[in-house]
Amino acid sequence: MAKTDIGPPDYKTMLPPVIQRNYGKWLYHEILKPGVLMHVAESGEALYTVRAGSPRLVSTDHIREICDIAEKYCDGYLRFTSRNNIEFLLDDKDKVEPLIAELASRNYPVGGTGHSISNIVHTQGWVHCHTPATDASGPVKALMDEIYDYFITSTLPAHVRIALACCLNMCGAVHCSDIAILGIHRTVPKPDNSRVPNMCEIPSTVASCPTGAIRGDMKNKTVTVNDEKCMYCGNCYTVCPAMPIADPENDGISIWVGGKVSNARSAPKFSKLAIPFLPNNPPRWPEVVDAVKNIIEVYASHARKHERVGEWIERVGWERFFSLTGIPFTDKHIDDFDMATETFRTSTQFKWR
Amino acid sequence: MAKTDIGPPDYKTMLPPVIQRNYGKWLYHEILKPGVLMHVAESGEALYTVRAGSPRLVSTDHIREICDIAEKYCDGYLRFTSRNNIEFLLDDKDKVEPLIAELASRNYPVGGTGHSISNIVHTQGWVHCHTPATDASGPVKALMDEIYDYFITSTLPAHVRIALACCLNMCGAVHCSDIAILGIHRTVPKPDNSRVPNMCEIPSTVASCPTGAIRGDMKNKTVTVNDEKCMYCGNCYTVCPAMPIADPENDGISIWVGGKVSNARSAPKFSKLAIPFLPNNPPRWPEVVDAVKNIIEVYASHARKHERVGEWIERVGWERFFSLTGIPFTDKHIDDFDMATETFRTSTQFKWR
Amino acid sequence: MEKSKTPLLDELEKGKWPSFVTDMKQAAQKSPMAEDLLSQLELSYKDKIGHWKHGGIVGVKGYGGGVIGRYSDRPDLFPNVQAFHTMRINHPTGWFYKTDALRNLCDVWDKHGSGLTNMHGSTGDAILLGTTTEHIQPCFDDLSAAGFDLGGSGSALRTPSACVGPGRCEWACIDSLDVCYNLTMEFQDKIHRPMFPYKFKIKVSACPNDCVASIARSDFSIIGTWKGKILINPAEVTAYASSDLDIQKEVCDLCPTKCMEWDSKELKIHDEDCTRCMHCINLMPKALRPGKEKGATILVGGKAPIVEGALLSWVIVPFIKLEPPYTELKELIERIQDWWDENAKSRERLGELIKRLGMRVFLRGVGLPAVPQMVKAPRSNPYVFFWPEDIKQEVK
Amino acid sequence: MEKSKTPLLDELEKGKWPSFVTDMKQAAQKSPMAEDLLSQLELSYKDKIGHWKHGGIVGVKGYGGGVIGRYSDRPDLFPNVQAFHTMRINHPTGWFYKTDALRNLCDVWDKHGSGLTNMHGSTGDAILLGTTTEHIQPCFDDLSAAGFDLGGSGSALRTPSACVGPGRCEWACIDSLDVCYNLTMEFQDKIHRPMFPYKFKIKVSACPNDCVASIARSDFSIIGTWKGKILINPAEVTAYASSDLDIQKEVCDLCPTKCMEWDSKELKIHDEDCTRCMHCINLMPKALRPGKEKGATILVGGKAPIVEGALLSWVIVPFIKLEPPYTELKELIERIQDWWDENAKSRERLGELIKRLGMRVFLRGVGLPAVPQMVKAPRSNPYVFFWPEDIKQEVK
Amino acid sequence: MPQIELAGKIYEVDEDGFLQELDKWNEEFAQAYAHTEDIEGTLTDEHWKLINYLRNYFQQFGIAPMVRKVCKDNGIDMKKLYELFPTGPAKGACKLAGLSKPTGCV
Amino acid sequence: MPQIELAGKIYEVDEDGFLQELDKWNEEFAQAYAHTEDIEGTLTDEHWKLINYLRNYFQQFGIAPMVRKVCKDNGIDMKKLYELFPTGPAKGACKLAGLSKPTGCV
């Protein structure tokens, strides 16, 4: 039988020799061009990184192709980034351009560094999950096609991080992204009274509802939902399979903007609602692609250098964000969850548009 | 029988002629010296205001004295301010200095304008209320004696507004003051089971508790308090007299800083906890006076011009506020009410002190 | 020398600030009530505890409020304050007085009460501190004859108040005094006969400096503002430039939106970015004035902490013109009070109700459109409710 | 030409960005599972709905997690994905791979699964997408032989992850890779045998740029930082000054604390005011470096919205030195997990528990002192709890 | 505690005349107190309707109804309410109805 | 829905073998399922103690107990738990005990 608890392979065995030699002794880096980093160590040695885009959902053959390339140029060393890009790690500067040429020939986009749009962090969607309100890989592909140039160049005011999650569980951790694409349901789940008693823990189901819309019905070993208090988060379905929520007619996508994670300049912040609902329109989600592109373009032409999306919006004000992007403001934009009042304007300071 | 619903006297009948003539047509003002304002109208006419301090709790004879003065210099016209100062309204510049001289001779402090400390907004305390955790007029008098010079001069970085409320009802609306002095209880109320049934509405008493510490005991027509969940706000006592909360040993004063109301520069803000507890030490509350003075002095020597207390603290950071004032930071400073998490630091950005 | 009966309070006659103890002693000369009040207060200073019983419900005929009942818990020691009720007198708007009116008030109060007052209470009333149950009605009758009326108490509209505004201030964007007085007269019934779930406060400031702290202390805040360009008087700018004032540092650098430019000669304001904070105007009153199109921002929900925590008022109407007879304003107030009255639990302030039911429900309830000016930022949580009509209804 | 069976998905092979559909088709060449997955996905594109049943509990012997069970809701149409479970493989820290390790992984997966993967999942695992129940144990056995182990799932410690840190980055203030690997090895049991009220995530970033988004996505965030002066290399400052970079505008003016001064010659930093945001260092990597005394800030509570709304992690230890064997860190983690495990309700994340019981109770529970670095600002509500020992106890 | 003798019976009341033993309430108490609340003569059916309504509501919910509810449920307006109870619903009507003294919001 | 025949009886189960009619549970069901959860031979007293504990807890509170509680209440540690139920408490023990399938946190 297999050994258990061996843990992952020791990362030290995976480091290219140039890293092993200069581990923790890096001096500075330069972005030689989009997608190409040079890190120089105290020793004077340099590490070259070539970053290539990936669809994340990759076949073993695709991985083998990556291995082939890495073996050809990088002595077999590579890594993936926290945004699922592939990084080829080289110590020989002369191999950089040939590597890039080969990547180009195989249609790997090289970029994602500096003031670019890097890969979109995303989730399972219809490919593997049971709660999605939209697909993940599909909208990502459609959007990346459209904003491809922002990946391979570095022309934006600052870097723009996009993430997608296919339901409110937010596995893509979209809640702090410059632009977040979030699948949402809009149908109140109907408990299936025949299945709830056998499949669900009533107290857990009741506790799962953020807005207290669910009441236990102990007599019938089931639950009831107060439609008015339900905002379709789907958490009850997560704990109780007998409360289906997916609905082709009403599932779709919402767009959120202005989040960030880094502590650079401003503190990390949550993304805020920009567009409450766009329809699921497979295979290429044109409404979503257009909406995101619009936001990027408006940002690109109005933000100052080094200003992340959220920093730009906070400087000019949300009033201005809505007027510049032409996105309609609705009562759905106004928070009504538990700390809602913190978002209400408690001042006469605002702009007319 | 008396006529009802006649409403207050029409203010128009109370306006000095110079105001009646220039109503709504003021052009600009100057602070001629602390406590003396000159408002110039489009017509070229000027209104002079001399502002004098008041203990607010005044006898009819005191009011008559004010009337005497107003009749002598102001044709009988005066007003009170929103901070309970007295304003003598003159149209004759020549009378300003004689008026000030007379006020001085009668020990009326003149000041409270510009970058000063104006009168302290306060409440009833032991003089007339049933829920106070401290007196109002006493601490105010003791403190104003000590910071008197800040009233009659205009030497602070910006104006400093102090308010006092003798219990959490905050009739003095201290919650948005540069410095707030707040009476607090610290004893869990004990329901008097013999009186609750006749004197109290059980559901209202239960609903009165912000932290849900009270449970109804319908059988005995009374209530019980969960000591651990009680933070002594006294609201249950307000609705149910049979839940006394006052306690000489544990009642006292807390100090709050950094609030403001105006929209000038920064948005209105709440005051934040500086000192959780100081003892009631009548008649002159030395601990409270010293604590407030310390905060004022540190502010005066560190803030930039036009920076309100809260604006200064936000610029330098609360870490710095605590280190500069020497006030100890405790777990009580960390919010634990319903929106507490909004105040937790969600960033690695902070100062070491 | 006789030993003082109030050694503790005597300490508070020392020092430069006018002493309330002196006033109490002054009143005590004439009034046994005031005398006992002084003694009871001395006891409180000794005991470190108040000596009033809980509550008290007293009043005048035809009104449900305006008087705060109060009884001593030591009537044995202080019989003259056994009953010691406070009468709240609606102040003349802006706290303007002619001395004859004030003298009338004093005379009535010397006749019926302790001779002690608060000029004024935190809500704005002239507070007449302490009378007996029997005197309330006659005192009210005399006050009424002298042209005064009671203010609010209980679950009623409270005495509205206003900044001095156009009475003296060059920055007034609305006639705060007239608006306040007009509403006060219009809503007399609501002030005197409590009919709401809880108190309701209205305060009017004629510009964003908010000199009556309306945003912090009223359920319905009316704050003057303007649209369009800040008016600049270049000559006066030049004058300021050669004064003590450092225009770049003190004015432009502190402008929250950084929408001002100063090249040592000309002052430019990018008014589309200005959020009308008043700072520059405050510092240069001769050179700068609010823009021409004047009106008010309406905010609701401000209140002290009990129960749900303190709230500052929230913008619900970014701009409204305010001209007599203020019909639109009054209708809005009525709609809001109605919605509140219909939906609130007992002792639930307007702000708390909106917090509980959601701004979305409030806006629909009172018929106001959602605009971005209402929020600092849109929601960050994904818990979005849709209206039934937004959703494709299943035909099942 | 044969009509495509996946006309909708085919549309996603167009365009320049690499297409997952191409990868799926590639896998479908070899694997009937992948083929049925493709077809089922096409149906989802048509129906606009997912076609997986709820949940699934499958696993390997001795472990309580690491595999996500999944069953098709149309096994009639897609029998090869009737069961289609995902295996989460703990990635090598920092996502570094030598190709032979990767090839091993691919071989195992071609043998047992669909040949489809996610490189990587959002938590950091290498996700092997889709196998049958029967294959789980043998697949695990082969993985184990190849040196791989499962990652976390369920109410367990999830696979910790770290930024590239000292592996490549000049700003690393801590050895993010070693810390992460060390904790991963130390807590194998907690990863594989769910024992908590809910999931628990640890992420390590070696500087405040937080390249693994640890502050947003982990219950326990470890973020490198430093004390003392930012190291300045004046020569390189001069070099930047003559480059494209506008030091005043791009660096100093954007410093959040405005603690930098630049007179076109010398760059001064008032380090006591610096909050180590990294901005200046980010822009001038050759000239500026983090200070010498290095360590980490510990934050807790970060998570996605369900149930109580999303949380960013909160500072609980401003500074901690991190040297192997990281004893202090591990003890802190144990104390926190213990307190959480002891007090939480089912499915209550650490942040939610602290929110419910109060930071005060948490700090006392885990033995940490309150410091102002923990808050943006002190509380503004007056609802202050005192500890029993603070209060003079009545002797009644 | 003050006592009061009404129609020959002795009741414990507070300073404001509110009954301190709610179970002692009876119709005579209400009638006897009427004049102190500026109600002239005997209580009419309209008075009783309101008094009974208040008592029922209090018994059922443990609280006094809000004024809007009083008016709605009894089909009257504020004017009528003050005609019937000139000292208002809190001071007048609740006292006669033998409810616990309204608190708090003054 | 899949069916399974154990010790001669037919049970409705889901794909994972979790019972779909909780009231049909009996001791034979547990025993018959043991081997699929890597438990060799017949269930011991220690197994039964845990199974009964789980069933009682579920009946009383409507939920499965958290692992810490299971260990505490039964005086065992995680190691012991996995010795008894090698596929873990959620997959192994709950299935045998006839609880509804643990959901959510995977």
Ligand code: SRM
């Ligand atoms: C490779 C990677 C770390 C890893 O372990 O995988 C990485 C690597 C670097 N990051 Fe990062 N960051 C990486 C994810 C992140 C993330 C996380 C994320 O995007 O989800 C963040 C937080 C993003 C956010 O705030 O939302 C992040 C925020 C930064 C920042 C701060 C930027 C800012 O102004 O807010 C810097 C500094 C900079 O770019 O000047 C930075 C800088 C860098 C540097 C320059 C550090 C260095 O000296 O090596 C590296 C190259 C940057 C580049 O791409 O231009 N890295 N970096 C990640 C690459 C992801 C990708 O494929 O695109």
Ligand code: SRM
């Ligand atoms: C008389 C009074 C209004 C009234 O109707 O009674 C008043 C009158 C003036 N206020 Fe005020 N304010 C008055 C209370 C307030 C309040 C309310 C309060 O203190 O509770 C505020 C909000 C305070 C806060 O933010 O906490 C207030 C915030 C201001 C500001 C904004 C200051 C700031 O920078 O935040 C100004 C502008 C200025 O001073 O430059 C201002 C300016 C003025 C001017 C200059 C307006 C004018 O042109 O006439 C008046 C004389 C100011 C002075 O005293 O230096 N007034 N002013 C109030 C005098 C109170 C007193 O006796 O001290």
Ligand code: SRM
């Ligand atoms: C007299 C006055 C204080 C003063 O010395 O100035 C006062 C006195 C009392 N207030 Fe007040 N409040 C007074 C202005 C305020 C203000 C300030 C304001 O109106 O601008 C506030 C804060 C603003 C607000 O309303 O939120 C205020 C918030 C409260 C509260 C808390 C209300 C809340 O929703 O949080 C209570 C408690 C209650 O209503 O049960 C309260 C209750 C009380 C009571 C009636 C005590 C009680 O528990 O029933 C006090 C009676 C004292 C007495 O014996 O005379 N008082 N009270 C003020 C009214 C004078 C006037 O009419 O001018």
Ligand code: SRM
């Ligand atoms: C595979 C993965 C998404 C992906 O495509 O990358 C994923 C997939 C699922 N997540 Fe997740 N989560 C994944 C990373 C995350 C992250 C990001 C992270 O870890 O950095 C988050 C947000 C951070 C956090 O934990 O707060 C995340 C927050 C959730 C939540 C909400 C938890 C919460 O407390 O709010 C759930 C719901 C639950 O636990 O019941 C959830 C549940 C799920 C389930 C198990 C669905 C469910 O309801 O039971 C998904 C299984 C999909 C499937 O069929 O394979 N997943 N999930 C990620 C794990 C891969 C890996 O191990 O590397």
Ligand code: SF4
């Ligand atoms: S975000 Fe939701 S639908 Fe998407 S993978 Fe995560 S749990 Fe599944």
Ligand code: SF4
């Ligand atoms: S979908 Fe969300 S809001 Fe609606 S009932 Fe279920 S848990 Fe509650």
Ligand code: SF4
């Ligand atoms: S603050 Fe409290 S104690 Fe003071 S007057 Fe108001 S209600 Fe009374």
Ligand code: SF4
């Ligand atoms: S004092 Fe406040 S917190 Fe304590 S029981 Fe009473 S209402 Fe609740």
Ligand code: SF4
């Ligand atoms: S609020 Fe504005 S208009 Fe009113 S007095 Fe203050 S500064 Fe003048």
Ligand code: SF4
């Ligand atoms: S009013 Fe305020 S925001 Fe507008 S220009 Fe002046 S200082 Fe700037």
Ligand code: SF4
């Ligand atoms: S978090 Fe900091 S140390 Fe780690 S890779 Fe990013 S920039 Fe480098």
Ligand code: SF4
């Ligand atoms: S690290 Fe940030 S705060 Fe510190 S000096 Fe640099 S820019 Fe300023």
